[in-house]
Amino acid sequence: MNNMVTSLCLSVMVSILMFVHYTEAQRVFIVGDGTGWTTPQDPSTYQTWVSDKTFAVGDILSFDFQRAQHNVVAVPEESYTSCSSANPIRTYTTGPVNVTLTTAGQHYYICSIGQHCTRGQRLAVNVSGSGLPPSAAVSPGSNTTPPPPPSSPAATFSSASIPFFLFLSAFILVIFGHNA
CATH class of the missing domain: 1.20.5 (Single alpha-helices involved in coiled-coils or other helix-helix interfaces)
Incomplete structure (x- = not known):
């Protein structure tokens, strides 16, 4: 006994x-931190936000936006580059929405409302399949503006x-x- x-x-x-x-x-990243998911004044806002972060399978991107003003469309690279929602992988219309990163590699997200994407409301993240940090996200163009202070992702877990x-x-x- x-x-x-x-x-x-x-x-x-x-x-x-x-x-x-x-x-x-498993970490939760609030996309854009205090800015949220919105049409930015600076087109490089989300490139700058992602530049000092590493993402791994299981992490969660939390997009905070208001319905009918914005959306989140997961798209292939070509659609990200051209700001086209013609080939959506998945569309989220009600915010906030949490997107779990389930596969390694590049992931692309845009807002398909109006000219939001062409004005900078798009996000590219590189997801590592292991616990090792991946390289920073890849986005077209370069930015010499220093990145904002890193966010503090919260630890979460799935009830599953x-x-x-x-x-x-x-x-x-x-x-x-x-x-x-």
């Missing part, structure tokens, strides 16, 4: 450590991860329970 309690304690501790590690790996941690705890308990 004492070995069962020890195994249970060990199982819970391992699960908690994995949970803490998982929640620290809870069953995984419960399963892991039970699995560890069974393994250690058989060896006791």
